[in-house]
Amino acid sequence: MPDPKNEIARLRALIAQHDRHYYKDAQPVIGDQAYDKIKADLAELERTHPEISSTKSPSQSVGDDRLEAFKSYRHRLPMLSLDNTYNPEELIEFGRRLEKRFSEQSLTYLVEPKIDGVAVSLTYEAGKLVRALSRGNGVEGDDITQNVNHIEGLTDRIEDAPSVIEIRGEIYMRHVEFERINTERETEGKALYANPRNLAAGTIKLLDPLESNRRKLDLVLYGIGATEPTNFFSTQSEIQQKLKDWKFPVLEKFWIASSIEESWECIEKLNSIRQSFSYPTDGAVIKLNNIAQQREAGFTSKSPRWAISYKFEAERAETLLRNISLQIGRTGAVTPVAILDPVQLAGTTVSRATLHNEDEILRKDIRPGDTVLVQKAGEIIPQVLGVNLEKRPPDSQAFDFGDHLKELGIEAQRDPDQAVWRIVGKEDPIRLKRALEHYAGRSCMDIDNLGIAVIEQLVNRGLVTTIPELYTLSQTDVLTLEKFAEKSAQNLITAIESSKNRELWKLIHGLGIPHVGKQSSKDLDTNFDSLDTICEATTEQLEAVEGLGSIMAQSIKNWFSDIDNKELITQLKSHGLNFKSSRQAHLGGALSNKTIALTGSLPSMTRDEATQLIEAAGGRTSSTVSKKTDYLLCGEASGSKYIKAEKLNIAILDEIAFRRLLDSE
Numbered sequence: 296m297p298d299p300k301n302e303i304a305r306l307r308a309l310i311a312q313h314d315r316h317y318y319k320d321a322q323p324v325i326g327d328q329a330y331d332k333i334k335a336d337l338a339e340l341e342r343t344h345p346e347i348s349s350t351k352s353p354s355q356s357v358g359d360d361r362l363e364a365f366k367s368y369r370h371r372l373p374m375l376s377l378d379n380t381y382n383p384e385e386l387i388e389f390g391r392r393l394e395k396r397f398s399e400q401s402l403t404y405l406v407e408p409k410i411d412g413v414a415v416s417l418t419y420e421a422g423k424l425v426r427a428l429s430r431g432n433g434v435e436g437d438d439i440t441q442n443v444n445h446i447e448g449l450t451d452r453i454e455d456a457p458s459v460i461e462i463r464g465e466i467y468m469r470h471v472e473f474e475r476i477n478t479e480r481e482t483e484g485k486a487l488y489a490n491p492r493n494l495a496a497g498t499i500k501l502l503d504p505l506e507s508n509r510r511k512l513d514l515v516l517y518g519i520g521a522t523e524p525t526n527f528f529s530t531q532s533e534i535q536q537k538l539k540d541w542k543f544p545v546l547e548k549f550w551i552a553s554s555i556e557e558s559w560e561c562i563e564k565l566n567s568i569r570q571s572f573s574y575p576t577d578g579a580v581i582k583l584n585n586i587a588q589q590r591e592a593g594f595t596s597k598s599p600r601w602a603i604s605y606k607f608e609a610e611r612a613e614t615l616l617r618n619i620s621l622q623i624g625r626t627g628a629v630t631p632v633a634i635l636d637p638v639q640l641a642g643t644t645v646s647r648a649t650l651h652n653e654d655e656i657l658r659k660d661i662r663p664g665d666t667v668l669v670q671k672a673g674e675i676i677p678q679v680l681g682v683n684l685e686k687r688p689p690d691s692q693a694f695d696f697g698d699h700l701k702e703l704g705i706e707a708q709r710d711p712d713q714a715v716w717r718i719v720g721k722e723d724p725i726r727l728k729r730a731l732e733h734y735a736g737r738s739c740m741d742i743d744n745l746g747i748a749v750i751e752q753l754v755n756r757g758l759v760t761t762i763p764e765l766y767t768l769s770q771t772d773v774l775t776l777e778k779f780a781e782k783s784a785q786n787l788i789t790a791i792e793s794s795k796n797r798e799l800w801k802l803i804h805g806l807g808i809p810h811v812g813k814q815s816s817k818d819l820d821t822n823f824d825s826l827d828t829i830c831e832a833t834t835e836q837l838e839a840v841e842g843l844g845s846i847m848a849q850s851i852k853n854w855f856s857d858i859d860n861k862e863l864i865t866q867l868k869s870h871g872l873n874f875k876s877s878r879q880a881h882l883g884g885a886l887s888n889k890t891i892a893l894t895g896s897l898p899s900m901t902r903d904e905a906t907q908l909i910e911a912a913g914g915r916t917s918s919t920v921s922k923k924t925d926y927l928l929c930g931e932a933s934g935s936k937y938i939k940a941e942k943l944n945i946a947i948l949d950e951i952a953f954r955r956l957l958d959s960e
């Protein structure tokens with residue numbers, strides 16, 4: 296047993312160090328649970344050795360996020376922390392203490408989600424927002440107004456407010472925004488942010504408010520600090536209602552419980568639904584609902600006696616990293632993936648985790664054979680937070696990305712501008728297979744029955760060496776593949792054939808241009824007339840398209856300037872693929888602005904195929920016949936739609952007439 300005095304000093308220094316990482320740098324290096332454990336150990340030692348205890352101990356304070364560059368202001372009512380527990384028995388004890396204190400009175404609790412964000416306090420004077428402060432050291436906070444005033448839901452003015460009010464809550468970042476920013480950073484070869492909370496904390500402390508405003512933050516408010524006049528509210532639930540009336544973003548759900556046991560039931564309910572909330576929730580906060588009772592219960596130096604937080608077990612676990620496998624993406628980019636000893640995390644078994652890129656592996660010095668800390672947060676793919684160095688095998692060796700690629704026989708080069716390795720040869724079979732799989736996928740050319748097993752065979756047998764060669768395949772070629780018979784071979788050929796009529800954005804997406812996803816492909820489709828005009832567009836013209844940044848514009852330009860890609864486009868055109876954009880189709884297509892109803896089955900095309908042809912020619916389909924219908928396309932001359940169309944004098948087309956109409960432009 297170490298000397299308690301030394302141990303207390305060690306724990307205090309350790310907490311101070313982790314507080315710096317968490318509050319000042321917004322870069323914690325250990326999880327919440329590990330941090331809370333150190334604090335609990337220190338508090339216990341100080342309790343048993345009161346002679347060493349000190350009010351300056353970090354067990355008695357709330358950390359400090361203040362930075363030199365910010366002006367700080369005093370909170371009218373300090374922003375304190377909460378006592379927390381991971382143990383239901385301690386929660387019940389908290390209730391028992393209050394029951395004892397208020398033995399004559401009935402107690403009601405409010406059970407709220409505990410939001411895992413960054414605390415903020417908004418001061419309104421005469422109903423007008425005067426400033427937003429960070430928690431700071433609890434007594435004084437940094438003025439972060441410039442960095443947060445663009446947040447949706449942060450109102451400038453509130454009606455029927457007390458003359459002064461501090462409104463408190465949390466700022467957070469949604470997962471989609473976090474992913475968006477990290478994807479952008481990845482393309483720029485910059486280090487990735489570890490989690491949404493750290494990024495939100497970093498964003499409100501950016502010195503450049505413009506950059507801060509570029510990152511979308513969200514807000515949820517749940518409480519108040521000082522009010523003038525005092526006693527403006529009499530219960531906690533009334534505060535929630537008033538915040539809602541003021542149109543602030545508020546807690547999606549909270550519960551009123553009439554005993555501490557009932558509170559526990561609410562916490563369990565919360566745990567079962569919290570994944571559906573828009574904000575990350577790491578526990579519950581249980582508060583006395585009655586504010587007069589809160590006042591009477593009072594505070595310790597760092598937290599109220601009338602509230603406690605019950606924290607859910609962290610969604611993190613340690614496990615063995617068996618190997619690092621390399622996955623090839625549609626653009627030939629090589630992505631490292633951790634293959635883990637399966638581990639239970641947030642109710643699911645996790646056996647893989649993303650490692651992002653080479654730099655991430657180097658930065659965290661992750662090696663096969665290491666014991667790693669894995670985290671699963673919300674919908675995010677599990678990620679490796681770090682290595683437990685104490686468990687590293689003595690013969691362990693740093694992971695060499697280049698060597699590993701060589702061992703696997705993958706010829707790749709690191710992109711000089713990014714942290715990404717890419718396969719060099721475009722005809723490399725692995726890269727080609729991935730490119731074809733992407734091209735044929737649902738969100739691209741949607742070619743039925745062209746899955747990975749068929750692609751494997753087509754490439755391995757040399758039947759397809761480029762994307763355009765798909766369109767030269769014959770039924771006889773397909774019949775040489777395993778598990779194909781006459782009918783299935785014909786179906787595949789028909790599916791490939793009908794992909795020629797896909798909307799342009801699907802083709803663009805299918806090309807696998809680096810950084811160009813589904814949405815950007817749609818943006819290109821609606822902003823240019825055809826693939827030919829996109830090929831010829833300058834970087835400036837591309838950049839002018841809303842939604843495409845400079846990185847994407849450059850990437851598109853580079854892709855279309857590449858001689859092999861030019862050849863690929865020429866060949867696709869010669870096979871008759873649709874190059875016309877939806878914009879052009881709508882402007883000048885044969886069915887521009889026409890509404891076509893469909894009925895019955897057509898001799899040689901499915902309804903979906905007919906719909907695609909109609910849309911590609913600028914028309915709309917409708918399921919019913921009305922005065923607004925321009926044509927009825929029908930398989931047989933009967934049925935209620937047919938009769939109605941005749942009655943309304945609407946032109947009726949069979950498949951031949953329909954095809955003629957399409958060709959008439």
Ligand code: IVH
Binds near residue numbers: 376411414518598
């Ligand atoms: S009430 C006197 N309610 O968690 C402090 N806090 O770990 C009263 N937090 O400082 C705080 N969700 O920044 C309260 N529903 C909630 C909360 C919440 C998140 C934060 C808050 C607090 C910290 C304590």
